[in-house]
Amino acid sequence: MREKDFARALALFYQPPRPKAGVHPLASVALSARIGENASIGPFAVIGENVVLGNNAVLHPHVVIYEGAEIGDDFYAHAHAVVREHCRIGHRVILQNGVIVGGDGFGFAKRADGTHAKIVQSGVTVIEDDVEIQTLTSVDRATVGETRVKRGAKIDSLVQIGHACVVGEDDIICSQTGLAGSTVLGKGVLLAGQVGVSGHLTIHDGAVIYAQSGIGGDVAAGQVMSGSPAFEARDWLRSITAFPKLPELLRTVRQLEKRLATIEQGES
Amino acid sequence: MREKDFARALALFYQPPRPKAGVHPLASVALSARIGENASIGPFAVIGENVVLGNNAVLHPHVVIYEGAEIGDDFYAHAHAVVREHCRIGHRVILQNGVIVGGDGFGFAKRADGTHAKIVQSGVTVIEDDVEIQTLTSVDRATVGETRVKRGAKIDSLVQIGHACVVGEDDIICSQTGLAGSTVLGKGVLLAGQVGVSGHLTIHDGAVIYAQSGIGGDVAAGQVMSGSPAFEARDWLRSITAFPKLPELLRTVRQLEKRLATIEQGES
Amino acid sequence: MREKDFARALALFYQPPRPKAGVHPLASVALSARIGENASIGPFAVIGENVVLGNNAVLHPHVVIYEGAEIGDDFYAHAHAVVREHCRIGHRVILQNGVIVGGDGFGFAKRADGTHAKIVQSGVTVIEDDVEIQTLTSVDRATVGETRVKRGAKIDSLVQIGHACVVGEDDIICSQTGLAGSTVLGKGVLLAGQVGVSGHLTIHDGAVIYAQSGIGGDVAAGQVMSGSPAFEARDWLRSITAFPKLPELLRTVRQLEKRLATIEQGES
Numbered sequence: 001m002r003e004k005d006f007a008r009a010l011a012l013f014y015q016p017p018r019p020k021a022g023v024h025p026l027a028s029v030a031l032s033a034r035i036g037e038n039a040s041i042g043p044f045a046v047i048g049e050n051v052v053l054g055n056n057a058v059l060h061p062h063v064v065i066y067e068g069a070e071i072g073d074d075f076y077a078h079a080h081a082v083v084r085e086h087c088r089i090g091h092r093v094i095l096q097n098g099v100i101v102g103g104d105g106f107g108f109a110k111r112a113d114g115t116h117a118k119i120v121q122s123g124v125t126v127i128e129d130d131v132e133i134q135t136l137t138s139v140d141r142a143t144v145g146e147t148r149v150k151r152g153a154k155i156d157s158l159v160q161i162g163h164a165c166v167v168g169e170d171d172i173i174c175s176q177t178g179l180a181g182s183t184v185l186g187k188g189v190l191l192a193g194q195v196g197v198s199g200h201l202t203i204h205d206g207a208v209i210y211a212q213s214g215i216g217g218d219v220a221a222g223q224v225m226s227g228s229p230a231f232e233a234r235d236w237l238r239s240i241t242a243f244p245k246l247p248e249l250l251r252t253v254r255q256l257e258k259r260l261a262t263i264e265q266g267e268s
Numbered sequence: 269m270r271e272k273d274f275a276r277a278l279a280l281f282y283q284p285p286r287p288k289a290g291v292h293p294l295a296s297v298a299l300s301a302r303i304g305e306n307a308s309i310g311p312f313a314v315i316g317e318n319v320v321l322g323n324n325a326v327l328h329p330h331v332v333i334y335e336g337a338e339i340g341d342d343f344y345a346h347a348h349a350v351v352r353e354h355c356r357i358g359h360r361v362i363l364q365n366g367v368i369v370g371g372d373g374f375g376f377a378k379r380a381d382g383t384h385a386k387i388v389q390s391g392v393t394v395i396e397d398d399v400e401i402q403t404l405t406s407v408d409r410a411t412v413g414e415t416r417v418k419r420g421a422k423i424d425s426l427v428q429i430g431h432a433c434v435v436g437e438d439d440i441i442c443s444q445t446g447l448a449g450s451t452v453l454g455k456g457v458l459l460a461g462q463v464g465v466s467g468h469l470t471i472h473d474g475a476v477i478y479a480q481s482g483i484g485g486d487v488a489a490g491q492v493m494s495g496s497p498a499f500e501a502r503d504w505l506r507s508i509t510a511f512p513k514l515p516e517l518l519r520t521v522r523q524l525e526k527r528l529a530t531i532e533q534g535e536s
Numbered sequence: 537m538r539e540k541d542f543a544r545a546l547a548l549f550y551q552p553p554r555p556k557a558g559v560h561p562l563a564s565v566a567l568s569a570r571i572g573e574n575a576s577i578g579p580f581a582v583i584g585e586n587v588v589l590g591n592n593a594v595l596h597p598h599v600v601i602y603e604g605a606e607i608g609d610d611f612y613a614h615a616h617a618v619v620r621e622h623c624r625i626g627h628r629v630i631l632q633n634g635v636i637v638g639g640d641g642f643g644f645a646k647r648a649d650g651t652h653a654k655i656v657q658s659g660v661t662v663i664e665d666d667v668e669i670q671t672l673t674s675v676d677r678a679t680v681g682e683t684r685v686k687r688g689a690k691i692d693s694l695v696q697i698g699h700a701c702v703v704g705e706d707d708i709i710c711s712q713t714g715l716a717g718s719t720v721l722g723k724g725v726l727l728a729g730q731v732g733v734s735g736h737l738t739i740h741d742g743a744v745i746y747a748q749s750g751i752g753g754d755v756a757a758g759q760v761m762s763g764s765p766a767f768e769a770r771d772w773l774r775s776i777t778a779f780p781k782l783p784e785l786l787r788t789v790r791q792l793e794k795r796l797a798t799i800e801q802g803e804s
Contacts, residue, residue: 003387010388017334044579064597130383138670140670140671140693157428158428158694170382188382242783253517294562330580346618346639404694426674444712480764496764514782518778
């Protein structure tokens, strides 16, 4: 059975419980907020001023939508998910528990005396349609402009997406990976778990980065990279296979030096 | 003084504050929930439909227990901890702030057009007796069946336990470690900080994995591993000691080649 | 334009929305708490017994301050931030969403039978003036005494600061870095992303640690380190440049051995 057939079969047998429609009396909803049809807003959910929320939204308890956020249809947010001020979210987006969309970027300017001044994070985070973000992941807002997660990207738990990054369409980002500021990912990129990516670089379409790799420069389309710092995975595999032999190699070379010196002395 | 004596002495001098018994009027408790004796349920805590909660439970403010979860005696959950639908938790379990038990596993099926379909996560997470989980750790539910954390395991902060994993009895998992789906840990395993473990493999009883290691295959009982990818820690220690000498080794070998060529020319 | 001028200019054009002053009727504030002037306390915020909170505090919805915490002026806490019991926080401190200050340290004593007894975490966390902590970061309380983050330090998202650590003045700690217990950082230290630091060691003033490094011993003032385990960044750069050449080096040395053996046979 192919994976997608398995997915379809499973969905026939089990569907997660869906909270009842309606706004719970213990939710806090601003009068200026516009909420679509058939919404389910749980207890202690907070919807700020001027929020726009599409149809069929499910907000579990303790979801907080800051003022001015705009969210499409079929939004599904689990307990303790947060959407910060003025962020924009498309249709059919799922946020698991504890996801933070639009927290301040990590931006500071160093003063002459060594202290750091906070740079106001005036930008937003934009999440396009069909994105799913797993538990306890943070997608920071931009200093200026926007951080963007494009259509269909799936982001696992405990991932950090820095300010002004772009995550490409249908990208898969596995758990505990971090993107520093202004990283751009192309379409269909796969980052395995615990990958670290420096800022201000581009990983082009279809690239694959193995777990625990460190990416410090651009990656070409379709390239497969591994290591910290990363290089071609095929070459990396050869290097890490050789790595345990390194101590023996050192000894061999020292012996070669001695043997060669003996020969050279004999010839002189 | 041995560590366990220190622990006992310290407990005589300090005990953390315990919230008063009773259900706070600003908590939201479903009528169908069954709550044991002597419970302390803080403001804005949420207990869903058909939840079963044992005796002496402490739920700090903002703890959310989704519908159908079953929890044993002496449960202690700090603010913002979450137990998702239908998960099962044993006795004397402690969840620190922000822990998510039973968030959806990261499971998607790739369609022909490159997009990903969500696989319904129909399974649960089971936490056995005497488990403690530190702040902001996520133990995902299984796609089918269960994710299980066995009796007495202790899991540090910001750890990711993927879907259908098994954490063994008395295991210690340090901060920021991640287990991909269907990883099985034996009893008494120690994973140091920032370790990454690929899925569908077994780390057998008593194995020890050093910090920042990457585990891509089975680990035998009692084995001590290090490196990314990991191998025997003893051998790894020799390799990483040799690693800083690698540039000099390269130069030496180039010189050996020249010296050897000189001799060979002399002989020809 | 220098970075700090950019910061100043940007602040003229954009200021994040500031919640209205006043205590929201759906906040839960203990009668014994003392709250300064001009506070803004959002819905579902919780302020425990005997909390002291300075002037101009902003507590977004769902912020939880446990009993006995003491917090200075101009405190700004985003939704779902937590300050645990008896912790102390200075002036002008900013906590982004989901930050946990003072969660229990990861301290257990191993019993003869292999199980682990929890060591009561009797200490606190102290955050000094002008500290900012980004989303979903955990600064654990100490087993005894205190964990301390000194004046002006900035800590990024998903960072783990273990029990009894000291973070120095004006330090910068980037995302997903972890400090094990009792680590001491000097002043002006920079830890890049995903760094891991073992416990019971000191990184002295002005040291710089590159991304994904592992620090297992003391680091001298001003030293620049990289690698896992880390050594001088300058030397590390040479080693990792040589690393992809390791498989070829192995082959070369094997050939040298053969060629040398041929010569030696000829001479014998």
